[in-house]
Amino acid sequence: MAKVIIVEDDVKLAQNYQQKLTQEGFEVKISEDVAAVETIRAEKPDLVLLDLLMPKVHGLTILRELKMDAELETIPVLILTNVEGANELSEAIAFGASGYLVKADTNLDILVSKVKEAIGSQAIGTGIKG
């Protein structure tokens, strides 16, 4: 079963994503921004869904830490954002994010297909259901 970690400060939204992805057969954990890197190191997920605008630690900081860590740099990261065209988004791609999702424009089915695509392209997560 492929493992996904959601790093997102909007708890309600994170729970909604968790519900949907669990339904689709993923193992999903939600992490707080401050604990994100540690959680990812411990869990070794197949994919990270990472919000950018969070209160304590900015998503870009987390992304940079992940990509500078030899052990974690191969884990694909999908950026969650609500602000298209922000500089941060291009910075995130430059730092090695696999792609991004504009939350307001994404319904749950698109989320699922993007998650599958991101994991698939990394040729990890053989146990994906559906």
Next chain:
Amino acid sequence: MDPLAVGVSAFMALSAFIFGAGFILIRQKYTGEVKASKQREEEFRRKMYEAEVLKEIGDRIGYSLDAAKIVDIISGSLGKLLPHSTICHMLFDKKEDKVNFSCSVNEPVSPLFIKDVREKMIISSKEIMQKPILESEISESIAGAVLDEKMQGFVKSYFNLPIVISGKLVGMINVSSTQADLYDHSNTEFLFTIAKNAASAVSKLQEVLENEKSKLLQAVDSLSEGVIMVDTNYKLVLVNRKLKQLLSLVENPALFDVVNALSGNLDLRSLVDEAIAQDDDLPPREIEVRDKVLQVLASKVVDKKRQKEIGVVVLFHDITDAKSLEKLRNDFTSMMVHELRAPLTSIKSTVELLQEGIYGKSATDADRQLSSVQSTAQTMLEVVNDLLDVAKMEAGKFDVISEAGDLQGAIRDRAEAFKSMAFAKNLKITAEIEENLPKAYFDKVRIKQVLNNLLSNAVKFTKSGEIKIKVSYQEEKNIPMDILVAVSDTGIGIEPDEGDKLFSRFGQLVRGSRSFTAKGSGLGLYIAKGIVEAMGGSIWYESEGAGMGSTFYFTVPLADSVPDYRAAASDRVVINKIARA
């Protein structure tokens, strides 16, 4: 002897004596007149000469002043007045430490003669300047009759005419001859007078020019833009005060200092080259130096008379504030997009899950999901309302309808309303209201908005402790002035640099990520300020700093103190529109 003959001869003798004497007298008178007229003529010639020299100096000097011209004019015409073998002059260039020695030779002399002249001039200059002249500093040019090695003789007579402008020796003229005793006080004094007059005329002109120049320099100095001028040899001609300040330059910087301060952000040399090569002004460019964003404009300076480039003026316009405002605007837009989209996203996905039946499998689960949708929608509504209020305020269409009333009711009501929110965070809310509070003059709906903003901030930014509302009225000479409302918390406090921007449209952005935990439009204080001021009060805050809590104050005018209200002597309602830039 015949007495007649005696008489005649005596007469003749007498008359011969008389005539003889008369003749002598006349002769004497005549030579005196000739001498005097010669002197007058001489005097006249000298006067003419002086006038000519002064006129020529006036004509030729114009706006470019140099000692060389004066020396040239005086020594050039001097030859016509006095016999001489050579007329030589020296020019002292203080800046370059150079002495220019040049001679016009009228009749053949020996090289030793010239050497002698030179020696005499050096000695005299040294005395005036109180400073030795080094041989290495002197460059020499000789023109006119050839120098003849076979010629004998040194300088037999000479005089030196120093040219002193504004107290400084700028040049010296020497007239020398192979003949002795040619020059004395009487035939050279007028030259000294001319030199003095010419020098003082030039000094005055120089003073005027210096004044004009300093006026121009002062104008350039007081410009709000940084300015430098570089000549075509990349030499720094001018740096104004603003640029020194912008680049933190030393008092008298060299071009090197400017280039250094620009620390590789601008290639000044190629900018100068480009500006000279282009006919039009170069398009402005932006550079970042020392946390400042500078717009750089370069254009060449052309000497119109000579149709020649003499340098390039570079203007540095500090656009840091405009840039940071632009960034604030962009950040604000991003924040608003985020604040509006986040609740929508949450609502949308919850509804999707309900539709798919992933949520709402039980009635309580469905209920829980729906109430979460409802509260998220409420949050969003508040953000939208704030945005609409600001839009109205900025369009001047935000109405504040004031009337006389009791403030304490409104305050108690809000304190009560926030109790549950405070309780959820284990915070205490207390309201202390002074007794016999006079009637105030306010908008009953808008005052709620002000209190809501202050109280919700207090709760949001406080982890533990309490929130106090204190209402009192202020007096001046026993006359009640207005009502003072204070909302204090024991929260994160306000750092000094957050300052007045707190009440600006971008207040929350200024507070930075520290306040980002608190959701909302971040426009609360901006709106509160607008309302309080439209009601005739003022709003401010006090905080000892980060982590020290903060107190927000606002005043509400007393009903009695509002002239409109008093004049109408009734509960007349006054509408104040808020219009802001």
